[in-house]
Amino acid sequence: MERTAESRDRVDGQLAAVDEVVARYSGTEGSLIPVLQEVQGMVGYLPREVMQRIAERTGVPAARVYGVATFYSQFRLEPVGRHIIKICHGTACHVQGATAITEAICDELGVAEGETTEDGKFTVDSVACLGCCSLAPVIMIGEQTYGRLTPGEARKIVRNYEDGSGDAE
Amino acid sequence: MADRPTGTQVTVGLSSCGIAAGAQDVMDTFEREIAARGLDVKLRRTGCIGMCYREPIVDVETGVGGRITYGGVTSADVPRIIDEHLIGGKPVDELAVRAEERELPDETYYARQVRLVLRNAGRIDPESIDEYVEAGGYAALEKALNEMTPESVIEEVKASGLRGRGGAGFPTGRKWELAAKQPPGQKYAIVNADEGDPGAFMDRSILEGDPHSILEGLAIAAYAMGATEGYIYVRAEYPLAVKRLGIAIRAAEERGYLGEDILGTGVDFHVHVKEGAGAFVCGEETALMASIEGKRGMPTLRPPYPAVKGLWGRPSNINNVETYANVAWIIANGAAAFAQYGTDTSKGTKVFALAGKIERGGLVEVPMGISLREVILEIGGGIPGGHELKAVQLGGPSGGCLPESLADIKVDYESVTKSGAIMGSGGMVVMDDTTCMVDVARFFLNFTQNESCGKCTFCRIGTKRMLEILERICAGEGEEGDIERLEELGTKIVSSSLCGLGQSAPNPVLTTIKYFRDEYEAHIRDKRCPAHVCRALVTYEIDPEKCTGCTLCARVCPVGAATGEKKQPHVIDQDLCTKCDACRQACRFDAIVVR
Numbered sequence: 001m002e003r004t005a006e007s008r009d010r011v012d013g014q015l016a017a018v019d020e021v022v023a024r025y026s027g028t029e030g031s032l033i034p035v036l037q038e039v040q041g042m043v044g045y046l047p048r049e050v051m052q053r054i055a056e057r058t059g060v061p062a063a064r065v066y067g068v069a070t071f072y073s074q075f076r077l078e079p080v081g082r083h084i085i086k087i088c089h090g091t092a093c094h095v096q097g098a099t100a101i102t103e104a105i106c107d108e109l110g111v112a113e114g115e116t117t118e119d120g121k122f123t124v125d126s127v128a129c130l131g132c133c134s135l136a137p138v139i140m141i142g143e144q145t146y147g148r149l150t151p152g153e154a155r156k157i158v159r160n161y162e163d164g165s166g167d168a169e
Numbered sequence: 170m171a172d173r174p175t176g177t178q179v180t181v182g183l184s185s186c187g188i189a190a191g192a193q194d195v196m197d198t199f200e201r202e203i204a205a206r207g208l209d210v211k212l213r214r215t216g217c218i219g220m221c222y223r224e225p226i227v228d229v230e231t232g233v234g235g236r237i238t239y240g241g242v243t244s245a246d247v248p249r250i251i252d253e254h255l256i257g258g259k260p261v262d263e264l265a266v267r268a269e270e271r272e273l274p275d276e277t278y279y280a281r282q283v284r285l286v287l288r289n290a291g292r293i294d295p296e297s298i299d300e301y302v303e304a305g306g307y308a309a310l311e312k313a314l315n316e317m318t319p320e321s322v323i324e325e326v327k328a329s330g331l332r333g334r335g336g337a338g339f340p341t342g343r344k345w346e347l348a349a350k351q352p353p354g355q356k357y358a359i360v361n362a363d364e365g366d367p368g369a370f371m372d373r374s375i376l377e378g379d380p381h382s383i384l385e386g387l388a389i390a391a392y393a394m395g396a397t398e399g400y401i402y403v404r405a406e407y408p409l410a411v412k413r414l415g416i417a418i419r420a421a422e423e424r425g426y427l428g429e430d431i432l433g434t435g436v437d438f439h440v441h442v443k444e445g446a447g448a449f450v451c452g453e454e455t456a457l458m459a460s461i462e463g464k465r466g467m468p469t470l471r472p473p474y475p476a477v478k479g480l481w482g483r484p485s486n487i488n489n490v491e492t493y494a495n496v497a498w499i500i501a502n503g504a505a506a507f508a509q510y511g512t513d514t515s516k517g518t519k520v521f522a523l524a525g526k527i528e529r530g531g532l533v534e535v536p537m538g539i540s541l542r543e544v545i546l547e548i549g550g551g552i553p554g555g556h557e558l559k560a561v562q563l564g565g566p567s568g569g570c571l572p573e574s575l576a577d578i579k580v581d582y583e584s585v586t587k588s589g590a591i592m593g594s595g596g597m598v599v600m601d602d603t604t605c606m607v608d609v610a611r612f613f614l615n616f617t618q619n620e621s622c623g624k625c626t627f628c629r630i631g632t633k634r635m636l637e638i639l640e641r642i643c644a645g646e647g648e649e650g651d652i653e654r655l656e657e658l659g660t661k662i663v664s665s666s667l668c669g670l671g672q673s674a675p676n677p678v679l680t681t682i683k684y685f686r687d688e689y690e691a692h693i694r695d696k697r698c699p700a701h702v703c704r705a706l707v708t709y710e711i712d713p714e715k716c717t718g719c720t721l722c723a724r725v726c727p728v729g730a731a732t733g734e735k736k737q738p739h740v741i742d743q744d745l746c747t748k749c750d751a752c753r754q755a756c757r758f759d760a761i762v763v764r
Contacts, residue, residue: 030464030481033443033446033463034443034444037405037444072447072448072466074446075446089367089616090368091525091598092525092598093367094367095600095609100749100750100751103727103749104727127406128367129365129366129367131185131186131364131369131370131373131406131407132185132189132370133368133530134221134222135190135221136524145188146189150754152725
């Protein structure tokens with residue numbers, strides 16, 4: 001696989017960071033999941049080389065690391081957009097119109113659920129429940145939560161993010 | 170209870186849904202405006218107050234005229250509250266939803282509630298151990314360690330009748346006793362804070378609003394069973410809960426309520442927080458332990474039960490957050506006091522997350538034995554928009570939908586189970602005539618099918634086949650015999666699954682078939698969705714008599730299906746229409762007809 005010098009440096013930097021995290025958790029039993037969580041927090045997702053490095057450094061077989069990474073929905077094996085839009089599909093949100101919200105946002109951004117926009121700005125994810133049921137329907141963008149939405153409002157919020165204002169309304 | 174504060178105190182509700190509704194802005198504005206006016210006002214944060222339908226919520230106490238609770242507060246309201254109430258001494262009646270010295274309409278939200286588990290929620294600052302102690306916190310732990318033996322603690326919990334609040338309702342005292350009886354050695358006390366049921370947020374509120382109550386209950390359990398290490402397994406989607414637990418653990422360790430030689434009694438107990446990584450099945454106790462061990466969360470056969478052979482093969486006790494939250498109250502006030510509440514077989518209270526088609530949704534705590542109807546009408550304030558109660562969904566994806574005709578059943582473990590649902594962890598979603606029960610069944614099965622770990626053939630493949638049948642039905646392609654197929658598959662999945670996920674995944678389908686069979690038949694035989702939810706089975710048309718040609722629908726339609734000349738009746742092109750409902754929501758003349 002062809003690599004530019006830049007991407008080689010980036011990967012090397014990532015691997016060094018991975019080594020540091022693994023070293024910190026060595027000696028703690030059952031730390032594979034926290035290691036994966038911290039590494040994903042740094043790198044943004046779990047590239048194959050990173051998982052292989054974790055396997056080498058922890059002694060956990062690569063297949064097992066891969067098995068854990070693919071079991072839990074929090075772990076991503078593909079890069080994500082700068083802003084992650086989480087659309088709540090919990091029971092209360094579903095009953096209050098989450099499907100229409102999802103359609104509106106996907107239509108606005110031109111992607112399907114689970115996909116990232118071409119410009120790398122947004123990833124649209126459906127999540128099971130954000131726990132803010134009295135504010136249904138709810139979406140989260142980054143750390144910000146927006147509730148009591150209509151499809152029109154959802155579009156507006158996403159559009160404002162798109163404009164770079166980073167803030168809704 | 171904490172002493173009456175002297176001076177003026179403003180408390181802002183800052184739990185996840187408060188923050189989602191804008192409470193942080195309100196908090197920041199108070200801070201700014203109070204400083205700008207140079208006032209001597211104590212500004213505090215608190216956790217979930219429970220009146221979620223009124224978020225953001227602000228409590229004001231001036232020492233004169235009792236506490237006033239303001240609801241739906243925005244930053245724009247803040248200067249007014251400060252000038253008129255804090256300085257001027259006159260509460261802002263428009264915004265007030267509760268008042269200590271008179272009865273406002275929202276008081277009925279609390280009238281039937283008994284707040285034992287939620288005793289501190291909304292009253293104390295969850296990040297202050299001092300406030301927890303002032304409110305009586307850690308007195309139960311001191312009592313247990315200094316005045317009781319582990320055996321007598323277990324006897325007290327057994328006598329209280331406390332049953333697991335995670336959903337299964339197993340007697341808590343007996344569970345602890347089993348772990349305590351195991352030979353001495355490393356044992357673990359574990360909190361299941363995975364709260365995966367969509368629509369449930371009871372545990373989140375307790376963790377964010379009163380984390381010390383969990384630590385105290387857990388420490389008492391650890392003492393009773395002889396555990397020196399504890400884990401709190403919190404789902405990853407609750408970052409605020411994780412943060413507040415971390416603060417609480419550190420503070421408790423500093424004061425000697427956790428760690429080595431607790432309160433000088435020689436008892437050791439260390440607590441660690443473990444975050445989940447997004448797997449509903451990890452709420453199942455054996456999967457939870459596998460996850461703590463760093464493995465895939467695949468459930469394992471029981472026996473052996475965790476109390477005998479659990480985390481890393483050692484005796485372990487796992488209870489839900491709400492179960493532990495009851496423990497300190499029981500030890501402090503006695504088993505008899507607890508047993509005064511509830512029914513013969515279901516003692517104490519239950520916290521419910523009331524949501525869906527309800528006027529007043531939020532976190533409520535009621536004595537076991539209250540009826541569903543009382544919760545929905547008296548506490549929840551009934552169904553908004555003039556709609557009728559159709560069903561109540563209890564127990565999340567493992568539970569069932571009870572029809573309006575059963576709304577008088579008493580909320581206790583046995584009564585609910587007899588009706589085909591389960592008490593569950595506390596999610597209570599109210600549904601009205603605009604909810605399609607077949608769609609609800611499909612929604613839940615979609616969830617559980619996705620979350621199935623894959624180990625058991627019937628769960629792995631059976632739920633997928635059930636989902637396919639339901640999707641066909643909702644798409645207007647239902648066939649005669651589909652209902653029977655769903656029933657057959659459902660019962661087989663229940664009996665051939667290793668864990669609670671598979672054993673309960675068919676419940677929403679089986680209960681909706683039992684109580685709403687006519688809706689299934691309408692979908693299958695008449696290709697009709699009575700609630701007008703299933704897109705393939707509804708049509709949107711414009712009534713030319715009512716349409717004024719205002720063009721609003723044409724403007725909001727995302728696919729250009731609604732068209733027409735200004736001031737002329739519009740039409741909807743059925744080939745283009747996606748049934749998104751935007752036109753009906755926008756139309757001010759009631760001209761959109763849904764069939």
